[in-house]
Amino acid sequence: MDQYVVGIDFGTLSGRALVVRVADGTEVGTAVHSYRHGVIEETLPATGQPLPPDWALQDPNDYRDVLRHAVPDALTGAGIRPEQVVGIGIDFTASTVLPTLADGTPLCEVSDLRDRPHAYVKLWKHHAAQPHADRINALAHERREAWIGRYGGKISAEWEFAKALQLLEEDPEVYRRAERWIEAADWIVWQLCGVETRNVCTAGYKGIYQDGRYPSRDYLTMLNPDFADFVTKLDHPLSTLGSRAGGLTAEAAAWTGLRPGTAVAVGNVDAHVTAAAANALAPGRMVLVMGTSTCHVVNGTTLAEVPGMCGVVDGGISAGAWGYEAGQSGVGDIFGWYVDHAAPPGYASHEVLTEQAAQLPVGAHGLVALDWWNGNRSLLVNHELSGLIVGLTLATRPADIYRALLESTAFGTRLIIEAFEQAGVAVDELTVAGGLMSNALLMQIYADVTRRPLGLAGSAQGPALGAAIHAAVAAGCYHDVASAAEVMGRVTRDQYVPDEARAKVYDELYAEYRALHDYLGRGGNDVLLRLRKVRNAAQVRS
């Protein structure tokens, strides 16, 4: 009787369950369930009250509904019996974080708090804590906190501490009643097995856990005296990735149709599990999860501090290595913007534009773009930056612009790779996962621009497969994640190799990209920041 595992990928708008055969990683069934409330950005459903700008909440019960619907549906589709399933694993967006009671009850499910926006899940893209992040960063640099270097010098407004500080200062009562402040990744595992666990990945990348501790009480007191004991809401032993969090509770077994006691893996993050899914855990093999944005993860053999990276965490991708993460905040989003809002009639199609762009010799469009349509969270870590295109002429055509946009994101990745290499973290080859990997032109551009061989993840469901691999390890089917990934992971290496002639021309364009990047992103000319201020002031006046 074949053994199976279930991986569940909790995304921004829906959750996907994937049933995978332990012996060889074959995917035998999958199902998606959309969150009923989606992303809560305009008004709080419970009361209809409007939310301030830049807020993004979720309702945690929507995550339970994924367990109730997607998992049974995937099992049905796979045509297997519950007793064949030996483990269940999850991955989640991050930092997606919520306040709960000591028993894991979300505060938004406590009756007198249902009308409080701060009692809900703050989704990763809740961006209203920027002022709090700014203070966190300023104080960290002032006090020369050792941990700040582990995050490229900047803590994001998206992460646990910034969101918690906003909670404290905007709704102190909800803050006080929050006995736990927990990543949704860990919370859903808690729902599955009835036991609170905390995984090293989110604790390290999103929770500023470094060298065995969170930021100090002294530091937190200086941020706000009432924030002094914040860490008590987080503190808990951390679990390595792929370890067993517990067994499925009777309640969760009823939701999912699986057997009580089925092994549940500790929580994990979408991009990070994808490295396992693509069997790219070896140092120097960088995984790019390319969708609306790109997340870059790569294991390294030594600890280094890389300017602008999102973070480095011991065992953050897999045990026994330093896991590095970096990101680009706009990639597919920019191409989508062009198609949806900027492409002329007849060109509003990625296929048409790609086909025409592929005909252009490198550099023939005469353009360079900076890929900052959604700010920059790479080396500059500034959400107020914006994009640009230079070199426009009366002869510029849609495919020229589209190609320049594709290239600009490749230049952004090259800049990240160079920052890693300068810090001593090798990046020898690229493995791409995510929706954009199907664009052959884009893939070839990345290979040429970075002068790296580029492989493709073999599964279209990278994160869910990665979660399933971790489930297999948690179930004891494999000794560790690396050996499970060897068997269950899927990748085609060297699918694209760099062409030296094209790479040489790209060197010229990249030099222009880098010069503009530094001029406009590092204080040479703060025009983009001033334009944002003018824009915001104009929008307020109107």
Next chain:
Amino acid sequence: MDQYVVGIDFGTLSGRALVVRVADGTEVGTAVHSYRHGVIEETLPATGQPLPPDWALQDPNDYRDVLRHAVPDALTGAGIRPEQVVGIGIDFTASTVLPTLADGTPLCEVSDLRDRPHAYVKLWKHHAAQPHADRINALAHERREAWIGRYGGKISAEWEFAKALQLLEEDPEVYRRAERWIEAADWIVWQLCGVETRNVCTAGYKGIYQDGRYPSRDYLTMLNPDFADFVTKLDHPLSTLGSRAGGLTAEAAAWTGLRPGTAVAVGNVDAHVTAAAANALAPGRMVLVMGTSTCHVVNGTTLAEVPGMCGVVDGGISAGAWGYEAGQSGVGDIFGWYVDHAAPPGYASHEVLTEQAAQLPVGAHGLVALDWWNGNRSLLVNHELSGLIVGLTLATRPADIYRALLESTAFGTRLIIEAFEQAGVAVDELTVAGGLMSNALLMQIYADVTRRPLGLAGSAQGPALGAAIHAAVAAGCYHDVASAAEVMGRVTRDQYVPDEARAKVYDELYAEYRALHDYLGRGGNDVLLRLRKVRNAAQVRS
């Protein structure tokens, strides 16, 4: 019996005749005739031989066809008798120039030269003489020629000397056989009255005639020894604008249907006659002829050298004043590019975009563009520059971009105005003529950005009316052009007045425009020039 004059405007693709009543400037009839050969850019019609890149020729007989068709048609439409027409005047694109025999026969009409591209008219936008212009400029600065300052420090590749030097070096035989090298403006007058004349306007702006002389034999010898005597092909007494060139020949009378002996005014240039048509000859009243590009002309009371201006000529707009000219090489062309090649479905319309753009508060789009889609012929005088847009985000929409493009051209005009004012040439108000004057949003933006009251020329046929005004003066109906313009010219002053609140926000955006202008146009970062080189190299390889 009312007296009438005929103005003929020779444009890039067609010629227009306009019949105007002398007593009050009323326009009573008009007709257009398209040039049979249009702009000759790809192949020479006589032989089919391909032309090199950047060439733009015309066939001079197409100009005669305008006399043969448009003039009689306009007279018919006006319903007046030939004896009521007392004068005829023309304006022409410039520098549009041709080689002729001593009797005015175009070399391309000499039988053994019909197959020689260099024997034809070189249209203003023939841009293949850039290397020759570069040498003309370098040598002028090296020798500290006094005249170079009168042209903002740069002679254009479009002008008489650059085009003639190209002719000499690429087809010495045609150069040798060219007894005259003459602006089409003067040539068509020669066709009308049988007498060679040369007008002060084209001689000054396009022929480097300053302080009573052309560039010296010494200077020309250093350019090329065979160019030493070039000025003999130009030399001729110059005629002031509005003076009588002669009387209509019997042949031209037959072409036009007018009476032999009818007064013919000396030649003139489209933008310059428009100042008379808009009755804007007083110092400080700048006329902007806004179409695909913009030409700025303004009379000044004193001689000044303004960086980047096209030229200053004594009596170049009207006798008794220093006529200043400046220009922007891409204006309506850029808006047209956006509508034709960059606007999404539903937005490919100036009307739709303008209506939506008009709803935006100033600065709300967060964008700044540099209006260099067609290079820069204003302060920088560099055709290799290209355009850019900064501040793009995922929220940027078509009307945002369109408005930023409109504004960028207004910023370009403000830069020109400031250069004039810094040099002591007053610019107190603006008068707009040309096709773009019907865009109320654009006009208001110009008033706000420049903080100047803005009036509109009253005639939709500004150049042809201006030519007609000069005809009236040549016919002796008015003492001078200024008094004819007072009666026959048409303008609505102060149609748009600046709004201080908007002007203040524009000050902020303009400061960004200027900083980027200087950084990218004055050597801070030559990325645009390098991108052009990369582009050209890529296009050659492909």
